[in-house]
Amino acid sequence: MKDWNTISEILRDYQVLIKMVHALCGIYVWELLTSIDFELDFIRGKRKFKWPFLFYVVNRYSLLLWLLFQ
Incomplete structure (x- = not known):
């Protein structure tokens, strides 16, 4: 066991996590x-602005920021 x-x-698990985050970011x-x-x-x-676009943009760039600062 x-x-x-x-x-x-x-440390090995941390290295795997870092590689996985880099791959997902790419x-x-x-x-x-x-x-x-x-x-x-x-x-x-x-294109005409509609309110769902706001959620689209916020989610899109919040995920990008999370991936970059992880």
Whole structure:
């Protein structure tokens, strides 16, 4: 049975967590860049503003900030 509380196991788990967060951040930034046209249409005035867009933007950038400062 593995002892999950040893320093070596905790350090290994931490390194895996850091790599996973970096991978998720890269995937999320790629998704941000591929769908930026949707947000730019609101800024340019090509799309009409509707209230669900506010939740979309807040959730989108709060997740990005969380991933960057994790």
